[in-house]
Amino acid sequence: MNQSRRRQRKARRRVEAIGYLMSFPYVLHFLVFGAYPLAFAFILIFHRWNIYLPMKWIGLGNIRFLIHDALIWKALWNTFYFVLIHVPSQLVVALAFAALLNRHLRGRTLFRAIYFMPVVVSGVVITILWQQLYAQDTGLLNRALTAIGLPRIPWLTDYRLAMPSIALMATWKNVGLYIVLFLVGLQSIPRSLYEAAALDGASEWKQFWHITLPMLNPTILLVLILSTIGGFSLFVEPYIMTGGGPANSTLSGVLYLYKQAFFFNRMGYAATIGFFWAMMIFVVVLVQRKVVERDVG
Amino acid sequence: MRLGWLILIAVVLIAGCTTDRTGMPRADDHLTYWTSTNPQEMAFARLIVAEWNRQHPEAPIDWEPIPAGVSSEEVLLAAIASRTTPDLCSNIWPGALEQYIEARGLVRLDDFSDFFSVMRRRMPDEMLSRFRSRDGHYYQVPWKTNPIMMLYNVRMFREAGIDHPPRTYAELLAAGARLTRDRDGDGEIDQWLMGIDLQPVWYKRMFDFYPFYLAASQGQPLIADHRPVFENRAAVEVFRLFRELFRRGYVIRSMSYSDPFLLERVAIKPNVGPWSIADIERKRPGQLEYDVAPIPRPDDVPGPSITYGDYKNIVIFSTSRRPRAAWQFITFMISKRNDLRLLEMTEQLPIRQPLLADPLFGGFFRRQPKLIPFARQAFHTRGTDAVPELKEIFDAIAQEFEACALLGLKSPEQAVHDAARRSRLILSLR
Numbered sequence: 001m002n003q004s005r006r007r008q009r010k011a012r013r014r015v016e017a018i019g020y021l022m023s024f025p026y027v028l029h030f031l032v033f034g035a036y037p038l039a040f041a042f043i044l045i046f047h048r049w050n051i052y053l054p055m056k057w058i059g060l061g062n063i064r065f066l067i068h069d070a071l072i073w074k075a076l077w078n079t080f081y082f083v084l085i086h087v088p089s090q091l092v093v094a095l096a097f098a099a100l101l102n103r104h105l106r107g108r109t110l111f112r113a114i115y116f117m118p119v120v121v122s123g124v125v126i127t128i129l130w131q132q133l134y135a136q137d138t139g140l141l142n143r144a145l146t147a148i149g150l151p152r153i154p155w156l157t158d159y160r161l162a163m164p165s166i167a168l169m170a171t172w173k174n175v176g177l178y179i180v181l182f183l184v185g186l187q188s189i190p191r192s193l194y195e196a197a198a199l200d201g202a203s204e205w206k207q208f209w210h211i212t213l214p215m216l217n218p219t220i221l222l223v224l225i226l227s228t229i230g231g232f233s234l235f236v237e238p239y240i241m242t243g244g245g246p247a248n249s250t251l252s253g254v255l256y257l258y259k260q261a262f263f264f265n266r267m268g269y270a271a272t273i274g275f276f277w278a279m280m281i282f283v284v285v286l287v288q289r290k291v292v293e294r295d296v297g
Numbered sequence: 298m299r300l301g302w303l304i305l306i307a308v309v310l311i312a313g314c315t316t317d318r319t320g321m322p323r324a325d326d327h328l329t330y331w332t333s334t335n336p337q338e339m340a341f342a343r344l345i346v347a348e349w350n351r352q353h354p355e356a357p358i359d360w361e362p363i364p365a366g367v368s369s370e371e372v373l374l375a376a377i378a379s380r381t382t383p384d385l386c387s388n389i390w391p392g393a394l395e396q397y398i399e400a401r402g403l404v405r406l407d408d409f410s411d412f413f414s415v416m417r418r419r420m421p422d423e424m425l426s427r428f429r430s431r432d433g434h435y436y437q438v439p440w441k442t443n444p445i446m447m448l449y450n451v452r453m454f455r456e457a458g459i460d461h462p463p464r465t466y467a468e469l470l471a472a473g474a475r476l477t478r479d480r481d482g483d484g485e486i487d488q489w490l491m492g493i494d495l496q497p498v499w500y501k502r503m504f505d506f507y508p509f510y511l512a513a514s515q516g517q518p519l520i521a522d523h524r525p526v527f528e529n530r531a532a533v534e535v536f537r538l539f540r541e542l543f544r545r546g547y548v549i550r551s552m553s554y555s556d557p558f559l560l561e562r563v564a565i566k567p568n569v570g571p572w573s574i575a576d577i578e579r580k581r582p583g584q585l586e587y588d589v590a591p592i593p594r595p596d597d598v599p600g601p602s603i604t605y606g607d608y609k610n611i612v613i614f615s616t617s618r619r620p621r622a623a624w625q626f627i628t629f630m631i632s633k634r635n636d637l638r639l640l641e642m643t644e645q646l647p648i649r650q651p652l653l654a655d656p657l658f659g660g661f662f663r664r665q666p667k668l669i670p671f672a673r674q675a676f677h678t679r680g681t682d683a684v685p686e687l688k689e690i691f692d693a694i695a696q697e698f699e700a701c702a703l704l705g706l707k708s709p710e711q712a713v714h715d716a717a718r719r720s721r722l723i724l725s726l727r
Contacts, residue, residue: 052378052400
């Protein structure tokens with residue numbers, strides 16, 4: 001009896017050991033690439049550190065700097081502006097294309113692949129291509145405009161147009177991913193709901209409004225959250241296309257963080273911006289969840 | 298057998314990871330000297346190092362160009378942090394010096410007993426004092442200068458009926474009215490008064506805003522006692538001038554890889570140093586007739602025009618095991634004879650007074666008369682202020698310069714006020 005219990009305990013311990021062993025790589029990865037950088041960044045908030053000199057404790061100096069720093073508030077406004085254009089256009093375009101690709105179209109697999117292509121191509125490559133498209137004198141867009149007798153548009157050189165131009169490009173690049181998400185959502189809606197509605201005489205538009213949209217609520221929320229987080233992480237596009245200009249009109253929070261960290265070597269302040277930014281994303285996503293879940297759900 | 302292999306691999310790896318303090322394998326008695334990467338300066342380094350090594354076999358020097366990086370300042374800071382600096386380097390921009398000092402990367406040169414006597418042979422005390430660091434000591438040997446001046450197209454000025462280069466803002470704007478025009482009659486402007494680099498990048502403003510500010514303020518600093526002091530009439534006048542030049546369309550806006558001054562599309566290039574003369578001479582089309590003039594100033598500013606000196610100096614790094622030998626090499630490098638070689642090989646001016654009156658240099662200037670105005674200007678130059686946050690302060694100015702001058706979004710007063718306010722904030726975070 002005792003012997004069999006001992007054997008059982010031994011077997012259980014072996015299973016536990018294997019469990020620990022199997023989770024060890026993840027734990028190690030989390031400690032090295034998650035917990036340690038996060039803890040170090042948190043410590044940095046209270047320090048002045050330029051990499052070359054030892055860290056110097058400055059208490060709340062970085063936070064005070066952030067409060068008085070007009071550029072971080074400008075970057076925050078720019079990011080909201082970007083999100084305001086980018087997220088609704090992303091939602092509408094992705095949903096429209098997903099609804100279209102959900103029908104029995106000829107060659108729809110090919111179209112799905114084509115729309116997904118920009119997602120897998122490097123962001124840098126796409127940004128450089130769009131930079132060429134937007135070029136004032138030699139860009140394809142302006143050449144097309146002048147060919148039909150319209151004036152050139154300063155897509156990236158006018159401080160009023162630069163951010164919408166970037167938002168347009170970002171929508172084009174990311175829409176493929178959200179089309180796929182919406183397609184998955186659309187295909188999980190039971191056909192019987194549409195059949196019952198059709199029998200009751202509901203038009204296609206009414207079916208879309210009263211069945212598709214409510215049933216897609218979780219997907220809409222997911223797309224909303226993902227594209228908002230993506231919007232707050234805006235970096236490659238302004239970094240390559242405008243450098244944050246003209247007149248800081250495309251300076252995003254992450255670009256500003258990068259400049260502070262790797263251009264001016266203000267690691268403490270960059271860490272402060274990082275935490276501030278994470279907080280902003282948290283608040284915005286929280287608000288979105290509440291609003292979307294209440295209104296559509 | 299397997300253990301033997303493991304030991305061998307470990308030994309090889311450990312040996313491979315071991316370096317001396319400067320990061321490169323070398324004989325113990327050798328000194329390492331990093332020079333700029335431009336071919337003329339490398340040729341100069343090659344020549345003088347060879348001569349030194351012949352005369353001083355007890356302190357041989359190995360020279361090499363500064364390793365490639367985003368900028369030589371970043372390479373040097375990284376080398377200081379990792380203690381892989383050479384013994385000495387001759388491409389030091391004084392604007393970055395305070396950072397090197399803060400990082401305890403440099404040797405205090407006024408500790409050498411003959412420092413002041415060597416320096417006084419090259420320049421007066423007043424000039425030397427401009428290179429003193431915030432702690433009152435000297436960490437750099439002032440070596441060469443490239444005073445920023447204005448090139449103008451003599452033929453274009455003559456054709457416009459202007460007989461001298463603009464000396465004041467009023468003359469500059471008047472010249473703009475005559476020189477900016479449609480040459481081929483197609484209804485579009487194809488000739489402008491001047492061209493500047495439009496990118497809102499901090500160091501670009503060191504070659505337009507800053508020389509104009511120094512000229513307008515008679516050489517006043519931007520930062521004093523760790524406070525911005527540029528919220529003054531001079532800075533506002535410079536912003537107002539550039540805003541007016543852009544508003545009236547006197548500055549070419551299209552960015553091109555070709556130099557519009559060489560193409561004779563602009564009449565003035567306001568940001569050149571003597572180093573560019575050789576380049577212009579090599580590339581200029583036959584008909585281009587140009588001359589050099591000081592930076593224009595507001596109409597009522599007296600005295601000589603002062604400009605940015607764009608100095609490059611020499612330092613000894615604290616990792617050096619033979620700082621005394623490095624110092625002796627520097628004294629050899631900045632001798633009168635080697636200053637002449639520097640001038641002849643690089644066309645950059647040694648920081649030495651008087652330069653024009655010295656018969657040793659007379660022959661060179663007779664052969665290169667275009668460099669005479671630069672040599673005259675060399676004494677009336679300023680460097681940058683000794684603050685580690687200089688890059689950020691110039692970035693603040695560059696952002697406001699763009700908003701005010703290029704885009705016309707702010708008044709000059711507001712833009713200068715905002716740049717000063719941001720500078721105060723930057724300097725407060727210490």
